[in-house]
Amino acid sequence: MTEKVLDIHEKPRPARWVILSLQHMFAMFGSTILVPQLVGLSPAIALLTSGLATIVFVLVTGFKVPAYLGSSFAFIAPIIAATNSGGVGSAMIGSMFVALVYGLVSLLIWTTGPNWIMKLLPPVVVGPVIMVIGLAVAPVAVNMASTVQVGNESVYNLLHFSAAMVTLASAIICLMFFRGVISLMPVIVGIVVGYIYSAFIGILDFAPVKEASWFEIPSFLIPGVDYDFVVTPTLLLIMVPVAIVTISEHIGHQLVLGSVVEKDFIKEPGLNRSLLGDGLGTLVSGLLGGPPKTTYGENIGVMAITKVYSVYVIVGAAVFAILFSFIGKMMAVIQTIPTAVLGGISILLFGIIASSGLRMLVEHKVDFGEQRNLVIASVILVVGIGGAAIKFSDTFEVGGMALAAIVGVSLNLLLPGRTDKTLIEEKE
Template identity: 40%
Template structure:
């Protein structure tokens, strides 16, 4: 990745050039198509409403464009980093308290944006170096492994919703199609592997059901869904335990935000770290995430899939992302779309999850790789090993009545504290 400081000098980034032309509208629709698979996958896995996720992705992108004055061609949508805490939070505190915690995560981004204004962007890297962020990201991915395997085998809780062998076959087909599209795809197909995997698994389920005389695809949700439906917004509740559980998870996406902005900067050859400034892009991301949580949607993040599509199409005009946001909001009111998404067989999603959650873990490994030879230093090994075992071992700390810290949240806090209090290693 090209460092921001090495970018070719260019004039200040222009504001979005809004023109109601068929080409601009079509490219905007294409950007939403690229993001669609990952966008709806998060709510499908966590129990949130996909229509709300579409609405909050569009709203969040518009908020980001306003804050950054329409200068950065990025699309904001559902963040994978929060899948595990959302699942755990819904099971422990309920949907409303979980979305309240997600809104608080957005406010943490806002606070970080003001801290960047005061102290510069370097303080965040000093507070959260790779030795902390890397293992926390790995915990996020690895803690989801049982969820992916259970869904791929057709197991929902204690209920076997589909014969195990049939479920594994569907999961293998969707997983294989996603892998091959990501590796061999060309052009626009290379940035939509999730959609390709879902389509392949869905078609396979229809074919197997017809051959065996089984109902592998339940079309009732589609038939019963109205054409027009207001998204199922959820009013948040602010539960301190849920908030403190989710806040540490926001550390990794906050660091990732720097990489995303640097990536789009290298594509367009404009230094967005300086103008509109990382403090403003972080503020836009935070306000978008807070708005999503307040409405019952998943947290937002800048989508690397869309950055890849921008690279392919050379569509650098930020107004295109505004059109993508408008399409997302419009589609959120299409009841049949939500109904169609509900018909996707669980093992199809499970097969894709095996790959996605593993890739989250690999991202954590790539962060640790930045340490180089320092990875083998005793201090770094102590922090990494402690974070991993606390996060994956099921350690829970109880504080008073009704407040616990466990899993990803506890591992993030542990890594942060260890990095602050452990002495530097002597030569």
Template identity: 45%
Template sequence: MLFVAFGALVLVPLLTGLNPNVALFTAGIGTLLFQLATKNKVPVFLASSFAFIAPISFGVAQWGIPATLGGLVAAGLVFMFFAFLVKINGNNVIDRILPPVVTGPIIMVIGLSLAPVAVGMAMGKDSGLQAENYQLIIISMASLLTTLIVAIWAKGFFRLVPIIAGIVVGYALSCAFDIVNFQPVIDAPWFKVPDFTFPEFQWQAILYMIPIVIAPTIEHVGDIMAIGAVTGKDYTREPGLQRTLLGDGLATTTAGFFGGPPCITYAEVIGAVTLTRNFKTQVMTWAALWAILMSFIGKIGAFLSSIPTVVMGGIMVLLFGSIASVGINILVKHKVDLSVSRNMCIVSLVLVFGIGGMIFDFGSYALQGISLCGILAIVLNLILPQQTKTNN
């Protein structure tokens, strides 16, 4: 289970500047907290959602890592707030606040806004690597192609690890082209306490990060329903959606306090449960304990940090495109009719504001990106009157 989650678990910190050893530690702690909140009834392992890559990267560039972590702590509290709403209003409150016409375009913006970053990394821009341009393209495209092949044609367990497969091939090519620096791995100690970073609370970073929780909340509900379909149990009723959301909130807030990325329910692990038919929560407990143990091995973090950015770039091309595709799929799956003026206006404004880089500058605080899109979509959904398609 840990191996399946490992690729994406460490990918988020490597792409956002956070520490991969800390990410392993907080994923383990977060999973244990989730089990506590859900009365040890839901067999999932927690890791970071790709939806957080863009906001964390922006936050780190804008306010630094400590302030961004403060925003992530607040994001965990939003999960807890949603849990409270479900507790007092029932499961349908999430659908009322965040219908598909809201969540679909927001998720599309998350993926599409990162497209230039993915392409730039795949081309080796500003990587500082001592290699010819054609070599960098070969590495990134080999990583991309491997990820595609494994995701589509691999069978059984191997279909669950396309990211790891892409990294292995890209890393091997990087070694062949002699662009990997092994010295930090050699110098790193075997045992090392993770480099924890503790949060600072700046209201600008907090206000920016809070709306980001919209997309992972919808992802969480889908994951809980999916794992319930696999195991034959309705986890939205027992232990209840309010408890699973609480578990995500506790895990994310705790991760922020230690310097790790947010920890939420994760699709790849659900795929592993589906494949192995292993529904025991004890397996997730052991996976969490192994993650905590591995976080204290210094050479693991040094090795992960030695992976050239161009390898990640190739994988990110597919990864961020797939995030946008999830948003499109939400609109299609729920039959959101874009010929209805209300729906068309919401989707259109969110896409243009998000991809075009609209900024509302209030002096000491600027509302932009995914945060702006989230607030815009929710407000428009609440104030625009419901419409049905009319035939002229």
């Protein structure tokens, strides 16, 4: 058993609470505001809605699942396509229908139980899929750490890469060689040290901070006020099918998180409730003008590192995200954090997620002397990490982790020697 610093329902002391919550906010910050920057939405509204969606999720799951909801990368291309076809309001409407799909799947699981899903996901499938969740985004972390944008091209820059390595080294040193409260905040320590180093080598731009106001209201997009609520078949075709990808991602994250905190979230509070919470979080986001939401692997990585699993720390991070979204100067300061610094931290966090998948294979004693297990794991890893995709149109494709999961499930069903034990039964 892993020694826990704080369990799910334990509250930290106020000062430590603030530090631990800020750490989670910084862990998700880079990815959460990157999505709206890529699709033309407001970073502040993305931060605000991530906090609101997380609180909704925690309430729906009865304060039993310490997960943070941030902007989903799976919807970048669909949002751009929906916006091009019918304006930014179309993307928001599409998000609401994605939330409806979540609700319907949640209802199906509630009425039939999760066993039929879990029998499709034994450890030999889930372990490699979890590894894919971390490793498939490894190039993103490395690219953030080592390149700068010059026009439309990413160009390697040794100076920026040095900032990433200083950030990473600081986080590792904090984690390995310090004790007490310092050892619980490697992400914050890494970012602060990386930020100071970045200022020293001259790669910070403080101009946005000088121009920003202290108080700024995020750019809301309200249906019926900022756009007409018009539903078209094209819009539904662009947005709704992506729910297949994000639901698969949700299940994978719940299994990763359960492995990290040593809880069975599929049974309690139930996959139906966590999916419903995720869907309602996306609905709230869409109603206010934010991108669709998903549970974040970065925050799972923080929990795996610190052994702090408190749901109250997650709620604190959500509250900080909401407050910071209205502070123009604060948003500007946060946005001055160099991409290289965020990349250095991401190298550690994404690696922790991949290692959690490996841990699952070890804990469940998956025998790779058996050809069946070797084939399933091998194909999942190459398909997922290699970025294989099946394209149904210019706007919809199934690839990456989702396709890896589908291929893994199919191989598990088709190859001889399958057992009917679920992941949970094998763990017991």
